[in-house]
Amino acid sequence: MERDSHTTKTSGDVITCRAAVAWTTNAPLSVEEVTVDPPKACEVRVKIISSGICGTDNHILEGKMETPFPVILGHEGAGIVESIGQGVTTVKPGDKVLMFPLPECRECIYCLHPKGNFCKKQNILSPTGLMLDGTSRFTCRGKKIYHLQGTSTFTEYTVVDEIAVAKINDRAPMDTVCIISCEVSTGFGAVFNTAQVTPGSTCVVFGLGGIGSAIVMACKASGASRIIRVDTDEQKFPRARALGVTDCLNPKKLEKPVQKVVKEMTGVGVDFAFEAIGLIETMVSALKSCNRSSGVCVIMGVAPTGSQLSFDPVLLLPGRTLKSSVLGGYKTRDDIPKLVTDYVQKFNIEPLITHRLPFPEINEGFKLLREGKCIRCVLSMRP
Structure with missing residues (x-):
C-alpha cells in the first residue's frame, strides 16, 4: 500500500x-x-x-x-x-x-x-x-x-x-479515482438507481458536461438502443458520439422546441430523459420529451439558489414520472467503495x-x- x-x-x-x-x-x-x-x-x-x-x-x-x-x-x-x-x-x-x-x-x-x-x-x-x-x-x-x-x-x-x-x-x-466521488457516482446512479434504464430503451440527455457524459456511458452500459444528446455547444458533439451518443441536437438550430423534435424522432417521446445542466427551461423540456404514459425524467442539474420549477401538472397525469437524487442515490460510504472496485475490475472511466x-x-x-x-x-x- x-x-x-x-x-x-x-x-x-x-x-x-x-x-x-x-x-x-x-x-x-x-x-x-x-x-x-x-x-x-x-x-x-x-x-x-x-x-x-x-x-x-x-x-x-x-x-x-x-x-x-x-x-x-x-x-x-x-x-x-x-x-x-x-x-x-x-x-x-x-x-x-x-x-x-x-x-x-x-x-x-x-x-x-x-x-x-x-x-x-x-x-x-x-x-x-x-x-x-x-x-x-x-x-x-x-x-x-x-x-x-x-x-x-x-x-x-x-x-x-x-x-x-x-x-x-x-x-x-x-x-x-477522485471523479467517482461525484461525477461518476452522480451520472451512473442517475441511470442505474434513479431511472433504472432498461435494455432497448430510448434516452435523451440534456447537457454534455461531466455528469451528462457519465450518464451517457451508463445508458450505453444499460443497453439503451438510442441516446440523444442536447447541447448548444457543438464542439462537444464528437466526444459525445465517442461515448455512445447516437444523435446530437443543438436547440439553437432547431425550428421547433427541442422536446417536439425529440418526440418526432422517437414517435412518442423517450423512455428516459436526464437533465444535467441546471436550468429551469431545460428541466421542463426534458420532462416534455418523455413518453407521456411511462416516461421517466431525472433532474441531476442543480439550479441557482431560489429557483422555482413551474410546469402544467397535466404533464404528470398520464403517467410520466419526475425524479431526482444526490450522488445518484448511492449510500456514500457503503456503496461508492463498491463502485470503485467495479471500476478497478470491470470498466474504464478515463474517457470522462x-x-x-x-x-x-x-x-x-x-x-x-x-x-x-x-x-x-x-x-x-x-x-
Whole structure:
C-alpha cells in the first residue's frame, strides 16, 4: 500500500500547506499558504492526491449557489489518510480514501432506509461551511476559511468528518479515482438507481458536461438502443458520439422546441430523459420529451439558489414520472467503495477525464470548464 510520508511526522500538529482560496464570487481562486488544524474527535485529516473540478464548484464561484465565503472549494477528492481523531474506527493512517459531499452517518432515518441516501447531517441544502461541531479547520492570513460541504479538496490537506470519508480499493489509481466521488457516482446512479434504464430503451440527455457524459456511458452500459444528446455547444458533439451518443441536437438550430423534435424522432417521446445542466427551461423540456404514459425524467442539474420549477401538472397525469437524487442515490460510504472496485475490475472511466493539470494551474482548469473545452479536468496535488 502507498503510505504517506507525513503520517507519523505531522500527526497531531498544525500543517501548513497550499490551498486555492475563493475569497469572493466572480474572481479567480488564489493559491495561498493555509494552516490546517489536526482532526478533532470523529474527524480525519487527509493528504489530497487528486481532485476534479466540477460544475458545482463553478456555480458557487459565479454566485449561483449559496455558500459562505471565503471558502476552499472542491468536493471530488481522492487522498491518503494522514491522521485520525479520537474515536475514528473506519479508516486509519495510510488508507487510500475518497471524500464525499454527502455524508452517511448510518444512524438517521434516511441512512437506515433501504432506498434513502440524503443523510440528516448533510451540509448541502443550507450550507454552514463548517465541520459538524460548528468550527473550521482552515486559517489563511489570520482569517477563518470555510469548508465546502464537509469536503474542501482544492488543498493539499483537508479535514473531514469520519462519516464523509471511506477507504477504497488499494489498486485504484489515485490520479483518476477522485471523479467517482461525484461525477461518476452522480451520472451512473442517475441511470442505474434513479431511472433504472432498461435494455432497448430510448434516452435523451440534456447537457454534455461531466455528469451528462457519465450518464451517457451508463445508458450505453444499460443497453439503451438510442441516446440523444442536447447541447448548444457543438464542439462537444464528437466526444459525445465517442461515448455512445447516437444523435446530437443543438436547440439553437432547431425550428421547433427541442422536446417536439425529440418526440418526432422517437414517435412518442423517450423512455428516459436526464437533465444535467441546471436550468429551469431545460428541466421542463426534458420532462416534455418523455413518453407521456411511462416516461421517466431525472433532474441531476442543480439550479441557482431560489429557483422555482413551474410546469402544467397535466404533464404528470398520464403517467410520466419526475425524479431526482444526490450522488445518484448511492449510500456514500457503503456503496461508492463498491463502485470503485467495479471500476478497478470491470470498466474504464478515463474517457470522462479530458484534461489533467498541476494544482497551481487550477484557474486554467476553470477556464477550460467555462469554455466547454473539457468534460472533466483533474488536478494533481503531487509536487
